[in-house]
Amino acid sequence: MNLKEIKTPADIKGLDIEQLSELCTQIRQALLDRLSRSGGHIGPNLGMVEMTVALHYVFDSPSDKIVFDVSHQSYTHKILTGRAGAFVNPSEYGCVSGFTNPKESEHDFFCIGHTSTAASLASGLAKARDMKGGSENIIAVIGDGSLSGGEAFEGLDYAATLNSNFIAIINDNDMSIAPNCGGIYANLQLLRSTDGTAECNFFKSMGFDYKYVAYGNDLRTLIDTFESVKGCGHPVVLHIRTQKGKGFAPAEAHMERFHYGGPFDKSNGNPLNISSDESYTEIFTKHMLEMMKQRPDVAVITAGTPGAIGFGPEERSLAGSQFIDVGIAEQDAVGMASGMAKGGVRPVFGVVSSFLQRSYDQLSQDVAINGTPAVLNIFFGSVFGMNDATHLGWFDIPLVANIPGWVVLAPTCKEEYLAMLDWAVEQREHPVAIRVPGGSVLSKKRAFDHDYSRINKFEIMRPGSKVAIIATGTFHSIGEDTADLLASKGIEATLVNPRYISGLDEEMLREFESNHSLVITLEDGCLAGGFGEKVAAFYGTSAMRVACYGLPKEFRDRYSVADLLNECRLTPQQIAEDTEAMLKTLAK
């Protein structure tokens, strides 16, 4: 069968089991071709081929509704719903995103990228169906790794009480992104080892009907199982054992490395295009490993993404019990960090900007109100971070910096980053969040202040007059270049590295009023609720003009950084041009 001929799932319903099996082979080949060339979620998709074919063979999408948790495993679903071109033609690879998206297909119900949301979303669909008197099947596909997330628990706990059809598929490949962490995983192990017969059953304890499927990559078994629950009138969990990376030996053998990755050699799995450039992640890992060796009271916490913060199997082994993975459970990671700080040790929670969003209340209640000196190390909080709409690193400034008590630091280069990290761990007065710079590593090869205890004390990098450029974090270098450009035009701008982005150096800002008429702010994040707006409000009743540069209040998907910066007038040329024009107007 030519994959591109599949326009809708109806096109596979006439196939017999051999043909379906052959279809799986073709799909797996297409996935491997694409993944090896352009990267993506490798293991999750290879493991889901048979299940997805069986789902679409048995159920009637889009009338029946399948919600994929995280939706990073939805490539086969895309192939079966009219989007095969994006998997077989390299020129069309960019036509679909790596996640489900209603804009692409009526078979995608939500744009999903964070874990643990499918049960909630699907139970909403189920409740709507019940209110409208419908009878379609609602299916939530949830990986075992996602089960540790609070929303997954909340969603399943409610869904179990529905008096109507709700099919939760637990896709158990015995792996999260990294190995699973959390008490329930011993129960999954018990269920696997007893073929689902153990009486002590996490899902049954929540009230679900339960079926175990040991061979989750076997089409016949899957089809029979799905047929057996199709149209059932109550909530059921299908606990299905699959093989992550199925059909590609290196991915089966190295599940963590092949969860997500760039292009690789199909013959042996070896990564292609390895960069030899130093990354901020490596800098963090190396620094923390060294620090932990010296100080047994320091610990690094991750919420299920050790690789994203540079702690692969080897680094975890070196860190030993000073490395804590709580599973995909950001709320617990922040609560734990507060408890540990209260208990007298020094926790550093390394977290991806977008996932930090899952712990707002803990940042506020568990930490800030208590003033516990927890440390956050925020990665990818930058325009240079991930560029999927669901993973933007644009919102952590408004998120954290508006909570009373948090000291948010924005280092501008490697040396300043490490100086701030050292201070954050050393001090015991404040909750401190460090926004790791985005983009390639910038080294200034000079020493930086190691004491940041004078909160909100900005630093003047170059004194000047008329215009002051307050350039934060990653965008400090844009500020430098702008100042250079202005200097070449005879305008000696003041350049400021504010370092703190959760508050203002009011004394310095007041002083600027004596010989400046314009302040420019640059921030590597969404302007709404951010740093620049605070500067503008501070000067609101004065004659000082303020121009804020930053990212728009939008969810952009797969943007080009250069195009976006240009659109936001965030190039040094544009800012210098604007500045000249504003100064000219003011001089009138």
Next chain:
Amino acid sequence: MNLKEIKTPADIKGLDIEQLSELCTQIRQALLDRLSRSGGHIGPNLGMVEMTVALHYVFDSPSDKIVFDVSHQSYTHKILTGRAGAFVNPSEYGCVSGFTNPKESEHDFFCIGHTSTAASLASGLAKARDMKGGSENIIAVIGDGSLSGGEAFEGLDYAATLNSNFIAIINDNDMSIAPNCGGIYANLQLLRSTDGTAECNFFKSMGFDYKYVAYGNDLRTLIDTFESVKGCGHPVVLHIRTQKGKGFAPAEAHMERFHYGGPFDKSNGNPLNISSDESYTEIFTKHMLEMMKQRPDVAVITAGTPGAIGFGPEERSLAGSQFIDVGIAEQDAVGMASGMAKGGVRPVFGVVSSFLQRSYDQLSQDVAINGTPAVLNIFFGSVFGMNDATHLGWFDIPLVANIPGWVVLAPTCKEEYLAMLDWAVEQREHPVAIRVPGGSVLSKKRAFDHDYSRINKFEIMRPGSKVAIIATGTFHSIGEDTADLLASKGIEATLVNPRYISGLDEEMLREFESNHSLVITLEDGCLAGGFGEKVAAFYGTSAMRVACYGLPKEFRDRYSVADLLNECRLTPQQIAEDTEAMLKTLAK
């Protein structure tokens, strides 16, 4: 024993069981005296008397560390840790808060007010102990109602994997604030009915050792149980059945009504000081019940606080299946609302401002990125809301209004509120959040616009010149009074009701530049990341002056509204005074 003579828990360690029992009687009497006079959490505290006495008799606080979830049940703990005066002397009632607070006592480890956090915080303390080589007991006391919250699950799931002492006490009174909702509660029921012997056990499935205690108000049993686990080297759940409201017949009989309440008649439990004033909560409930009767596609969602949104047992019964309680599970409530909106029905999630914080990522990912037209009805988002540091309603503007796509509306009176609520339910284009006004109900007895589809279209209430007052929501009346005061001094201010606080009417703001030199913003929330800062940034490069009035970026505890408004210069007199001074300066 004179309760006031108890300075530390050591003072009760020499008592025999009869004396301890007599102590419980005295404590319960003191609680009833205080609660009947000044209100508070009635049922939770009456149920915890024996357990708290037994905990402090067996364990050695503060070396052993007890963390109370929500900490609304910590009154007996306060009495036993040197704070009895605040429970026996009416003049000292105000000396302690209703929650644990490290500023009050070394026996309080955290300032806690939200549910479901104790396991995370306590496991942080446990991890810190292990890193430091300590051997103290770490005890988390969690009510059954709190178990439905995602952070509780995440915390327990991790704690179960500790290879060291961790004692989780599940205080099971078979009630949340209202009756429990969620699948796990059937398991708690099964465990209660089998004396804890059922094989299918939620806690054991997470990996906990487990003991069931059927008589959780019996001192001897509790002491023996605690002795049996003191110093144990692994995580254990003590599932303890208690009676909510124990010892006060009306509270035992009406557990929901006596969860939290104002002063009551000790002889019969009847409430005192009943207000006959209409409340916004009643207005919401009445309106939604009427709407749901007309429209079977409308539903109201609560996350475990039906009473706080006006849905008591009677209203819930009237609403039937159109009222959904997901349990204390705000993440699921928002995810569900998105799913329901996607499924074509109209969900209205009624939520207390402070608790909405628990669903930031769901507001962003589950709703905003998907553009699902879910409706939020936010109560107590106001300086007039709850005034405990842990329950402030000051932060929902920065929380929601900076997320792309959310339309946040701030009605100024009853009629406008209902018009906005009707529109929010009617439309299917946007996620809409309505900030219910705070304070007493204001009726303008006139019709309001019923179409809010022109997003960010502000309304001019009085045209004027020189100064424009943009007065949002509850604070619109402060703006009106300010305009009156200014008029009496010959300044005809423009008065604006912006209605939308998630964006700006840029056209109107630009027009103001022709005949205004000053814009005043008033918002009933924290200034940092709020509405006023956006106005200031908009005018940043123009000559317009902007003065923002709102609440400080702080966690205030038990403040007086009048004092706070005065301190923030938020009285009409102060604003008028400031305005006159600013206009005078500008005229120079």
